[in-house]
Amino acid sequence: MGAEPAGAPADPRVDPVVATTGAVEHSSEATCPKWYGVVPGVLMALVGVGLAQAGHLLVPEVGLLTWSVLLGAVATNTGLVPHAAEPGLRVATKKLLRVGVALLGLSLSVEAMLGLGLPVIALVVVTLLATLLGTNWLGRRMGLGSARSLLLATGFAICGASAIAAVQSSTEADDDDVALAVAMVTLCGTTMMLILPLLQGPLHLSAHEMGVWIGASVHDVGQVVGAASAVGASALGVAVVVKLTRVLMLGPVVAVVSAMGARRARTEGVSRPDARRPPLVPLFVLGFLGCVALRSTVVLPQDLLDRVGMVQSAVLAAALFGMGTGVRLGTLFRRSGRATVLAVVSTLLIATVSLGGVHLLAGRA
Secondary structure, three states: OOOOOOOOOOOOOOOHHHHHHHHHHHHHHHHOOHHHHHHHHHHHHHHHHHHHHHHHHHOOOOOHHHHHHHHHHHHHHOOOOOHHHHHHHHHHHHHHHHHHHHHHHHHOOHHHHHOOOHHHHHHHHHHHHHHHHHHHHHHHHOOOOHHHHHHHHHHHHHHOHHHHHHHHOOOOOOHHHHHHHHHHHHHHHHHHHHHHHHHHHHHOOOHHHHHHHHHHHOOOHHHHHHHHHOOOHHHHHHHHHHHHHHHHOHHHHHHHHHHHHHHHHHHHOOOOOOOOOOOOOOHHHHHHHHHHHHHHHOOOOHHHHHHHHHHHHHHHHHHHHHHHOOOOHHHHHHOOHHHHHHHHHHHHHHHHHHHHHHHHHHHHO
16 A cells, blocks of 8 residues: 555544544553552541541540541541542552551560460460350351351450451451441440459459450450559550450461351352452461561560551551441441340450459469
């Protein structure tokens, strides 16, 4: 085919304005960084963390992570979340959550856990398993569904909002399930934080025994600190180590939940070959266990641990703010009745089993 002669008219089928505009848009898409679209949402999550921190300072009884979920829910239900922020909020929810849970491992030391002694460790494990399995079973029997029952069970048995957020990524739970579970943990855990110190005298428990009971039964780490501080410094030291021993169980529990999900996905894959299968052990669980191993084998400066702890709290808070923006309060309130009953029963279960273990250990002493 020969070249068009000079001065030949342009092809009438091609609009030069449209062609030019399309070229500019294509060039813009090609040169625009992929991360550019997530910036508004990540910035909004950071603002949410700042507001949550302010709320926590004003009302210390409500934890930073709980404030984050609440503020995210308020923002989305009052129309304050712009469409442009949604991609970044999804990144904050999924990616930052994994980073925060992994860094949580640096707060744990196997040496400190072993210092409790095998009887106390056995008490912690038995209490955790009884609460986890009992709450999950009862929730299913009450018709709450497998995902919501499991979130409530892990939140009450292990470490409150952090456990709920970690397990959510390995289940089919939605943001409403997460928000409801966090609300129940906050309500019941705060109640325990206020009541348990008052029971030391009537139950004739020593400071050490109170520390074990509080650490083995109160849901959130911050609530454990608040309850044990009211008893005394010796109770506080024991309670924190016992609580962190419960936190150490987070990795194995998430790994088991993920493995069960992977097995179920393989079964469903027979009829749905294109279904995405979850990993047998999530990478963030391996990161969590790696951080525990690092803390247990390497002497790390306390200043570094403090800074990492601040980053870990901020990262988890950003993730839970993102989760909160997916909550619809009307749906949440309509579905909370049976969950409240389950939360109360679970709280009584963990408090009773752990107290029975404390009395059993005291009788053996």
